[in-house]
Amino acid sequence: MMHLLSTVALAALASTASAVVGDWQQCGGMNYAGDTQCATGSGCVVLNEFYSQCQPGAAPAPSTTAAPAPTTSASPTGGTPITTGTPSGTGPGKTLQSGYLWIRAVAAPNFHKYIQTKPLYSPGTALLGDYTTAGQLQVVSGQLVQLVSAPGEPEKLLYANVSEERTINNASLAVTFSTTKNTYGTFKFGGDDLQWSVAGINRPNPSAWYVCTGQALYINLGNYMYQTPSGCADQTIHYYNDKTANA
Numbered sequence: 001m002m003h004l005l006s007t008v009a010l011a012a013l014a015s016t017a018s019a020v021v022g023d024w025q026q027c028g029g030m031n032y033a034g035d036t037q038c039a040t041g042s043g044c045v046v047l048n049e050f051y052s053q054c055q056p057g058a059a060p061a062p063s064t065t066a067a068p069a070p071t072t073s074a075s076p077t078g079g080t081p082i083t084t085g086t087p088s089g090t091g092p093g094k095t096l097q098s099g100y101l102w103i104r105a106v107a108a109p110n111f112h113k114y115i116q117t118k119p120l121y122s123p124g125t126a127l128l129g130d131y132t133t134a135g136q137l138q139v140v141s142g143q144l145v146q147l148v149s150a151p152g153e154p155e156k157l158l159y160a161n162v163s164e165e166r167t168i169n170n171a172s173l174a175v176t177f178s179t180t181k182n183t184y185g186t187f188k189f190g191g192d193d194l195q196w197s198v199a200g201i202n203r204p205n206p207s208a209w210y211v212c213t214g215q216a217l218y219i220n221l222g223n224y225m226y227q228t229p230s231g232c233a234d235q236t237i238h239y240y241n242d243k244t245a246n247a
Helices: 002-016
Strands: 026-028 042-048 051-056 102-105 114-118 124-129 136-140 143-147 157-167 172-178 186-190 193-197 209-211 217-220 233-235 237-240
Touching: 026 042, 042 124, 051 157, 051 172, 102 114, 102 136, 124 217, 136 186, 143 186, 193 237
Parallel strands: none
Antiparallel strands: 026 051, 042 051, 102 237, 114 124, 124 172, 136 143, 143 157, 157 172, 172 217, 186 193, 209 217, 209 233
């Protein structure tokens, strides 16, 4: 009888244990009832009120002092960018650094809102925000990279990551910035407009984006200005290379 009770107790404990959520999978959001614990080294990043996602490199910093990051740098205009450690959050400043670009919207309701991250200069949601906190970006070898180090520091980059999981009316893909390279699709400039494409998806407009709740940026897989999801705005975004960002 004691052996039977022990077996039942162990089974009950096992049934209440939370499973670890895999990288790039949902870990939270309004009405979400699944597991919320991300794997070691990943953190649960809020993309919008309905969807949070486990992202590598987004875990809280450990309490112990980490070993110094390597100081290898890479040029944004040639070769493959190299991330040189977790961004410090200081940022490159308000003067455009050599080899980088501002990328902004040019139509209402997001006229002259610029790509940046939340938290600022750190892994997190890609969004359109104020010119005073605009990100400095470049497309290199199909990767959209953001400079997050201060002038004079070893170059540190974040990479725009596109989620493979469709969201918002099954017609959009969330975009975040991470210390790891994007593995789904490629970015390029079509003239001055930022485009994204991937094998297997024939987008009507490769320059179409959505800006939704919290100014979060999504790739629009559908037709531009057609059946726009509630709470979102259609947008195209374009590079701008003046010395300073402006409103």
